[in-house]
Amino acid sequence: MNTKFKPGDRVRVRSGSPPGHFRTPTYIQGKTGSVVAVHGAFRNPESLAYGGDGLPKQFLYLVCFDQTRIWNQYTASPQDTLFIDIYEHWLESA
């Protein structure tokens, strides 16, 4: 199993609210950031939440975003960043 992205890659978070449980908060959907690290492959919580086996495993990435690209009126330092873990099926190349 190979990762789709590597550290340094620019990625965009997919948008959408599947009816069930998901771990990608709405505020980060549609935003573009950079992959920092690959945590590994883990069972998919969207399946585990309903008693499923969580397979196939999904790669989980640490992704970095500029705060100014997340919030419309961000008044703190433009250097501020946000690190967030996002599963591979929520990411696309940017």
Add this chain to the structure above:
Amino acid sequence: MPRIHDRGGWPAAGQINKTEHDLSMWEKRTDALVMLLASPTKRVLRVDELRRAIESLTPDAYEKLSYYERWITAVEALLIEKGVLTREEIDRKAESL
């Protein structure tokens, strides 16, 4: 519109109360119950299911319930969903306390 638990960026959320407080016995028991039900030897539920059940509370209930009240409400729903206990059994026990 994000669901009730998905709160990042919500306006006027107010200050977060960061004062420490002691947990009451029922809160500790609720935590212990979840650890037991999710333990490798029991495997009755997963934390992912607990989160899903908490997120399935009505927005009104989600706002009114405290942290561990959400947990125990979710545990009750999951145990009924999984056929471990029935609503009647839980109600009967609650009335006898």
